[in-house]
Amino acid sequence: MLGAVVPPPPHTSGPTPPRGGGGGQCSSCPLIGGDGLRSWWRMALGCCLCRAGKAALRRWRPSGASRAGTWAPPASSQRGLGGAAPPGVTQIPPTFGFLFDIDGVLVRGRYVIPAAQEAFRKLVDSNGQLRVPVVFVTNAGNCFRQAKAQELSDALGLEVSPEQVILSHSPLRLFRQFHEKCMLVCGQGPVEENARNVGFQNVVTIQDVRKAFPLLDMVDQSRRPKELPPPTTDFPTIEGVILFGEPVRWETNLQLIIDVLLSNGNPGAELADVPYPHIPVLACNMDLLWMAEAKMPRFGHGTFLVCLENIYKKVTGRELKYEALIGKPSIVTYQYAEYLIKQQVERQGWPSPICRLYAVGDNPMSDIYGANLYNRYLQAACQAHAKAEVKGSVVTTNPQSEDRSELRKDWNVSLESCKSILVCTGVYNHHGDVPTDPHESVLETVFHGHRDFCFDPGLVEASYMVQDVNEAVELVFEKENWIQE
Amino acid sequence: MLGAVVPPPPHTSGPTPPRGGGGGQCSSCPLIGGDGLRSWWRMALGCCLCRAGKAALRRWRPSGASRAGTWAPPASSQRGLGGAAPPGVTQIPPTFGFLFDIDGVLVRGRYVIPAAQEAFRKLVDSNGQLRVPVVFVTNAGNCFRQAKAQELSDALGLEVSPEQVILSHSPLRLFRQFHEKCMLVCGQGPVEENARNVGFQNVVTIQDVRKAFPLLDMVDQSRRPKELPPPTTDFPTIEGVILFGEPVRWETNLQLIIDVLLSNGNPGAELADVPYPHIPVLACNMDLLWMAEAKMPRFGHGTFLVCLENIYKKVTGRELKYEALIGKPSIVTYQYAEYLIKQQVERQGWPSPICRLYAVGDNPMSDIYGANLYNRYLQAACQAHAKAEVKGSVVTTNPQSEDRSELRKDWNVSLESCKSILVCTGVYNHHGDVPTDPHESVLETVFHGHRDFCFDPGLVEASYMVQDVNEAVELVFEKENWIQE
Numbered sequence: 019m020l021g022a023v024v025p026p027p028p029h030t031s032g033p034t035p036p037r038g039g040g041g042g043q044c045s046s047c048p049l050i051g052g053d054g055l056r057s058w059w060r061m062a063l064g065c066c067l068c069r070a071g072k073a074a075l076r077r078w079r080p081s082g083a084s085r086a087g088t089w090a091p092p093a094s095s096q097r098g099l100g101g102a103a104p105p106g107v108t109q110i111p112p113t114f115g116f117l118f119d120i121d122g123v124l125v126r127g128r129y130v131i132p133a134a135q136e137a138f139r140k141l142v143d144s145n146g147q148l149r150v151p152v153v154f155v156t157n158a159g160n161c162f163r164q165a166k167a168q169e170l171s172d173a174l175g176l177e178v179s180p181e182q183v184i185l186s187h188s189p190l191r192l193f194r195q196f197h198e199k200c201m202l203v204c205g206q207g208p209v210e211e212n213a214r215n216v217g218f219q220n221v222v223t224i225q226d227v228r229k230a231f232p233l234l235d236m237v238d239q240s241r242r243p244k245e246l247p248p249p250t251t252d253f254p255t256i257e258g259v260i261l262f263g264e265p266v267r268w269e270t271n272l273q274l275i276i277d278v279l280l281s282n283g284n285p286g287a288e289l290a291d292v293p294y295p296h297i298p299v300l301a302c303n304m305d306l307l308w309m310a311e312a313k314m315p316r317f318g319h320g321t322f323l324v325c326l327e328n329i330y331k332k333v334t335g336r337e338l339k340y341e342a343l344i345g346k347p348s349i350v351t352y353q354y355a356e357y358l359i360k361q362q363v364e365r366q367g368w369p370s371p372i373c374r375l376y377a378v379g380d381n382p383m384s385d386i387y388g389a390n391l392y393n394r395y396l397q398a399a400c401q402a403h404a405k406a407e408v409k410g411s412v413v414t415t416n417p418q419s420e421d422r423s424e425l426r427k428d429w430n431v432s433l434e435s436c437k438s439i440l441v442c443t444g445v446y447n448h449h450g451d452v453p454t455d456p457h458e459s460v461l462e463t464v465f466h467g468h469r470d471f472c473f474d475p476g477l478v479e480a481s482y483m484v485q486d487v488n489e490a491v492e493l494v495f496e497k498e499n500w501i502q503e
Numbered sequence: 504m505l506g507a508v509v510p511p512p513p514h515t516s517g518p519t520p521p522r523g524g525g526g527g528q529c530s531s532c533p534l535i536g537g538d539g540l541r542s543w544w545r546m547a548l549g550c551c552l553c554r555a556g557k558a559a560l561r562r563w564r565p566s567g568a569s570r571a572g573t574w575a576p577p578a579s580s581q582r583g584l585g586g587a588a589p590p591g592v593t594q595i596p597p598t599f600g601f602l603f604d605i606d607g608v609l610v611r612g613r614y615v616i617p618a619a620q621e622a623f624r625k626l627v628d629s630n631g632q633l634r635v636p637v638v639f640v641t642n643a644g645n646c647f648r649q650a651k652a653q654e655l656s657d658a659l660g661l662e663v664s665p666e667q668v669i670l671s672h673s674p675l676r677l678f679r680q681f682h683e684k685c686m687l688v689c690g691q692g693p694v695e696e697n698a699r700n701v702g703f704q705n706v707v708t709i710q711d712v713r714k715a716f717p718l719l720d721m722v723d724q725s726r727r728p729k730e731l732p733p734p735t736t737d738f739p740t741i742e743g744v745i746l747f748g749e750p751v752r753w754e755t756n757l758q759l760i761i762d763v764l765l766s767n768g769n770p771g772a773e774l775a776d777v778p779y780p781h782i783p784v785l786a787c788n789m790d791l792l793w794m795a796e797a798k799m800p801r802f803g804h805g806t807f808l809v810c811l812e813n814i815y816k817k818v819t820g821r822e823l824k825y826e827a828l829i830g831k832p833s834i835v836t837y838q839y840a841e842y843l844i845k846q847q848v849e850r851q852g853w854p855s856p857i858c859r860l861y862a863v864g865d866n867p868m869s870d871i872y873g874a875n876l877y878n879r880y881l882q883a884a885c886q887a888h889a890k891a892e893v894k895g896s897v898v899t900t901n902p903q904s905e906d907r908s909e910l911r912k913d914w915n916v917s918l919e920s921c922k923s924i925l926v927c928t929g930v931y932n933h934h935g936d937v938p939t940d941p942h943e944s945v946l947e948t949v950f951h952g953h954r955d956f957c958f959d960p961g962l963v964e965a966s967y968m969v970q971d972v973n974e975a976v977e978l979v980f981e982k983e984n985w986i987q988e
Binding site: 160206207231233234236237238239240246264266267268269272273277280281286287288306307310311312313314316317321322324325328329332333334335464465466 | 716751752753757797799809819950951
């Protein structure tokens with residue numbers, strides 16, 4: 019979910035409002051409109067209204083305290099002694115870590131959700147150091163990691179390093195096989211610089227193509243060339259396309275990308291046959307819609323991809339293929355998060371491997387689907403690994419999405435699970451009408467996930483559902499028998 | 504097909520080049536690239552490469568002369584005595600008329616195709632007056648009829664009146680039920696004025712909506728509002744949408760149109776359920792692609808419609824519905840052409856009704872498909888009319904497209920047929936490789952027609968196929984036993 023520049027909503031600018039709320043409205047989501055996120059959008063965005071009924075049944079509450087009171091560790095907790103442990107007690111190193119979505123979980127636009135500040139007070143020790151590994155995972159991409167880390171530092175009152183931030187395009191750093199190729203980049207903001215920052219050394223922009231081939235961009239009549247330009251002969255052959263995020267002037271971007279794909283990277287040329295498979299396309303951030311200040315969701319990069327895919331299909335009769343889809347809910351994003359978690363553990367000198375990740379998010383289709391998909395991947399990888407040990411075969415790939423299991427070969431595989439925790443301070447609002455017949459609701463549900471991520475009810479159902487990120491941290495501490503400061 | 508501003512291609516700036524040409528190249532189509540329109544584009548644009556083989560078998564040649572020589576009327580011709588007939592011979596009034604496509608038939612961009620000037624010398628009498636009714640039918644729409652009539656007058660050397668020109672949106676004049684409603688118009692150029700010119704009295708533009716609801720257009724980060732604007736309360740409820748042609752900044756237009764459809768015409772509001780059917784949408788010009796100076800075709804308005812249809816489907820799970828699709832190959836465009844032909848006949852005082860139309864075009868999917876579809880409609884209408892006379896029932900509707908048969912009730916139905924004539928001076932190039940197995944080719948063919956116009960091989964097969972518009976006129980004169988000047 020992308021960030022928005024908004025005025026402070028009531029629930030983020032002052033004290034935490036009373037939780038819950040009656041009727042059909044979620045008091046935590048005033049930005050989404052007077053009646054909260056209305057039913058059809060809620061269904062469409064999350065594809066999981068029918069699951070809310072089930073999820074609510076096991077909605078977690080702190081076990082050791084009333085909701086309004088302070089929380090104390092469960093009496094049975096003997097194991098978790100993280101942070102500044104009582105004198106004489108050795109702190110046990112963490113064996114779990116957190117992946118936090120940003121928008122809708124920690125902030126809403128420019129404003130901090132108070133529960134986030136509360137949560138992070140629990141996560142740091144008396145020196146302000148994190149007691150467990152934490153990575154921030156956002157599908158935003160029109161900015162720099164450094165800037166996002168600084169924003170988070172200011173918002174949460176602790177020092178967040180760029181190495182803890184995953185933007186939608188950050189995992190591109192892993193795609194080394196393309197780093198020396200000539201790549202066309204599409205998006206707005208610092209796309210060219212972002213591409214170079216994640217390792218691409220040979221980048222051309224949509225504007226470069228437009229300038230070199232002025233006869234291609236013809237939709238805007240006022241920008242058509244007045245005279246026939248000389249043919250361009252020295253433009254490099256484009257070897258791949260990276261879609262960073264939604265661009266400006268979609269007609270220009272769509273036309274030039276289609277030209278590049280149909281010409282095998284030489285948009286001034288014409289080929290007798292459609293080159294297929296076309297040159298590789300890597301796309302970051304699949305979010306179809308996102309919530310800003312308007313009452314209805316706004317177009318995200320996923321909407322641009324819908325246009326590109328369908329134009330390509332209409333023109334060629336064939337499917338646009340992605341070399342990789344990056345950003346939540348893609349597996350590679352979670353692989354990269356695991357990689358960063360491991361780096362943190364090594365930097366901190368924590369001796370124990372991380373066995374469990376908890377992914378906290380507000381978007382069932384992005385955060386929850388992604389975490390659950392990665393959890394399935396981990397289970398499959400463990401089983402395959404066990405089989406391989408017996409038979410000497412290689413690790414099998416995941417059937418649902420792209421597999422980059424070779425990335426995990428570089429480090430000792432310790433991660434066993436990735437649990438999803440849904441919060442209600444963003445896109446998802448659980449106070450809507452739960453249908454009496456879940457089956458009927460499933461039929462009516464609109465799937466807002468990407469074309470290549472099939473709808474699977476099991477993947478949009480969160481492992482846990484809580485009110486906000488503070489409750490999420492409390493939940494995990496209880497599950498892990500982890501002591502609070 | 505839309506017009507392009509291009510320098511004079513060899514075949515339009517000088518004497519008519521030799522016809523035919525060897526190998527895989529059509530000498531009449533130098534703008535399409537050195538090798539003519541390559542096979543996959545040719546197949547995709549026209550969906551009729553497999554038909555070319557069949558059409559070529561009955562490719563028409565003037566019967567009374569060699570191809571390079573002058574043509575003389577057939578010896579048997581006694582009936583046709585149009586124009587300035589020989590002294591003592593009474594001119595028989597015309598019983599047929601012409602529909603001419605413009606781009607690719609009469610002109611290429613700013614340059615006249617010489618065969619067009621030759622053809623029109625045959626069509627006028629010694630006073631420069633047309634001897635048969637003629638209407639010019641183009642899918643262009645970002646201009647005024649007056650301007651297009653003036654361009655044609657200059658190009659063809661005769662006075663063309665605006666009443667002889669049908670732009671893609673011209674038939675909107677017939678949609679009187681919307682003329683007093685508040686309509687959102689989308690396109691570039693003089694869309695607002697064009698809407699008013701065809702009868703709409705209450706028009707708002709995309710820019711009006713954007714200005715009134717600044718929180719809606721959020722894709723371009725540089726254009727987002729810096730401060731939260733006050734809510735707009737006095738904007739009229741939009742009652743319908745007219746898509747005139749491809750706009751500029753597709754992301755803005757797509758977002759606002761979707762907002763209008765999902766809010767029942769009140770884009771600042773939010774509804775609990777998707778209003779369906781949505782408010783009426785009328786779309787002009789369905790052309791997916793068109794040929795300009797670039798070697799590969801460029802996006803037309805049909806590509807914008809592909810985006811709109813697929814975003815609507817992805818977001819709501821439902822199909823975008825069109826109240827009307829206007830412009831070739833839509834039936835209503837041919838109904839309007841018939842209406843204008845009848846007006847010409849009345850103005851000229853020709854006593855005979857027009858029984859046969861000949862539609863000359865270069866685009867199988869637009870000109871040929873449309874003429875054939877209208878021909879089917881006429882046949883069905885004639886049969887239904889005959890049945891109705893017996894049974895007293897109403898005329899049945901056409902199953903393939905929208906039916907506005909009530910339009911034809913206003914005038915005496917005399918038209919019996921609409922024959923299609925394909926020329927090779929534009930999109931279509933018949934000198935490509937004809938597949939040895941037509942069935943195989945059909946399977947490989949990509950359908951570039953609009954979603955709501957199903958592919959039907961019979962509809963893209965021209966009644967006749969000739970080299971250029973001059974041959975088309977000679978063919979019709981021969982068929983009609985019409986004497987030349």
